[in-house]
Amino acid sequence: MRLASIPTLAIALALGGCFVVTPGHRDDVLNNTGTDAGTDGAVPPGTDAGVDGGGSTNLLVDSCGDSSATYEILRDSRSPFIVDTTSLVNRVSTCGTGASPGNDGFLAVEVTAGDLWHFHVIPDPATPGQDRDPFLYLVLASGSSCDTRACQHSSNSCLGGGDEHFAFVAPEDGIWYLGIDDANPGGGVYQIEAIRLQCGDGMKVHGEACDGSATCSSSCQEILSETRPNEVEANDNPIEANFVEIPSATNEITLSGNIGGGTCTYPDVFDFRIGDDNSALTVDILKSDGTVCDNASLTPFNIILRSSAGETRAGPMTDPVTGCAQLRVTGLSAAAYYVYLEHDAPIEDRIVPYQVRLRVTPP
Ligand SMILES: [Ca+2]
Numbered sequence: 119m120r121l122a123s124i125p126t127l128a129i130a131l132a133l134g135g136c137f138v139v140t141p142g143h144r145d146d147v148l149n150n151t152g153t154d155a156g157t158d159g160a161v162p163p164g165t166d167a168g169v170d171g172g173g174s175t176n177l178l179v180d181s182c183g184d185s186s187a188t189y190e191i192l193r194d195s196r197s198p199f200i201v202d203t204t205s206l207v208n209r210v211s212t213c214g215t216g217a218s219p220g221n222d223g224f225l226a227v228e229v230t231a232g233d234l235w236h237f238h239v240i241p242d243p244a245t246p247g248q249d250r251d252p253f254l255y256l257v258l259a260s261g262s263s264c265d266t267r268a269c270q271h272s273s274n275s276c277l278g279g280g281d282e283h284f285a286f287v288a289p290e291d292g293i294w295y296l297g298i299d300d301a302n303p304g305g306g307v308y309q310i311e312a313i314r315l316q317c318g319d320g321m322k323v324h325g326e327a328c329d330g331s332a333t334c335s336s337s338c339q340e341i342l343s344e345t346r347p348n349e350v351e352a353n354d355n356p357i358e359a360n361f362v363e364i365p366s367a368t369n370e371i372t373l374s375g376n377i378g379g380g381t382c383t384y385p386d387v388f389d390f391r392i393g394d395d396n397s398a399l400t401v402d403i404l405k406s407d408g409t410v411c412d413n414a415s416l417t418p419f420n421i422i423l424r425s426s427a428g429e430t431r432a433g434p435m436t437d438p439v440t441g442c443a444q445l446r447v448t449g450l451s452a453a454a455y456y457v458y459l460e461h462d463a464p465i466e467d468r469i470v471p472y473q474v475r476l477r478v479t480p481p
């Protein structure tokens with residue numbers, strides 16, 4: 119996937135929050151606790167190993183764009199490292215819809231247009247007694263200045279001490295700062311993993327749905343089809359969305375999946391193509407017997423249609439009689455689209471199984 123526009127960034131950021139972390143992911147991090155990621159060998163936590171051999175330069179800077187500070191700029195993947203914001207100050211108290219009274223530290227990342235990056239941040243499990251709730255956002259540096267009032271695309275998808283993830287597509291060459299913030303006041307110690315995704319190298323890394331397997335698309339998305347209709351998690355952002363092949367014979371497909379069951383608001387994201395201008399799309403949630411949802415309790419989530427540029431095209435909608443989430447759209451152009459199943463608050467008490475039917479009606 120090579121996308122190079124501001125709206126593209128918006129989609130990846132706004133919707134590229136955290137996803138379900140498998141035990142494997144977590145082990146990868148914990149096994150590296152307290153060690154530096156650099157390829158040049160171990161140095162103390164919180165300091166830079168630096169592939170440049172530059173010694174103990176900080177990775178985190180107190181004030182983004184501070185030209186008097188010495189810090190390393192990330193240009194490639196970095197396996198887990200530790201940062202500490204306890205001696206920093208609170209600079210950004212709100213970003214997007216969320217409050218972020220915690221201290222702020224900034225991680226500088228120099229990107230090339232089209233790069234896919236994924237950041238994984240967790241409160242350091244080796245630091246006991248922390249009351250941390252990681253909150254992430256992005257700030258673009260303009261020359262040497264960096265205006266935190268322009269913070270964008272905050273991510274606080276998980277309550278409490280849960281992991282946060284941040285995925286984005288670089289819209290242009292430049293330096294961006296990832297704000298490491300917190301929904302609780304004060305500072306903390308966090309583990310950060312930074313991954314520059316390289317789709318097509320045959321190696322699946324954290325933040326990539328797949329790479330090179332038989333069911334993997336050329337954009338490193340798991341392919342769903344009539345014969346493979348079950349969602350493959352993690353599929354909670356546009357980069358890792360499931361790619362849906364809608365059969366041309368019937369122009370419809372029914373997928374199944376699960377949502378909820380935790381303290382995070384992970385959506386399920388499905389990427390698909392509409393082949394003809396002026397097509398219509400309906401999306402319905404089905405009951406286990408294949409009939410359309412007739413009770414709103416079956417859909418404790420919304421259905422949203424977004425363009426590949428991240429703009430909301432339709433939704434949320436509900437059936438006026440049953441209250442079930444649904445989608446009815448006409449006049450769609452031939453293009454790529456995403457269907458999101460998303461909820462505003464975590465569905466903590468249960469995992470909600472669903473069947474979702476996408477039906478395209480060509481002109
Ligand atoms: Ca803050």
Ligand SMILES: [Ca+2]
Pocket residue numbers: 315316317318319320321322323326329
């Ligand atoms: Ca790869």
Ligand SMILES: [Ca+2]
Pocket residue numbers: 349351375376377385386
């Ligand atoms: Ca799911």
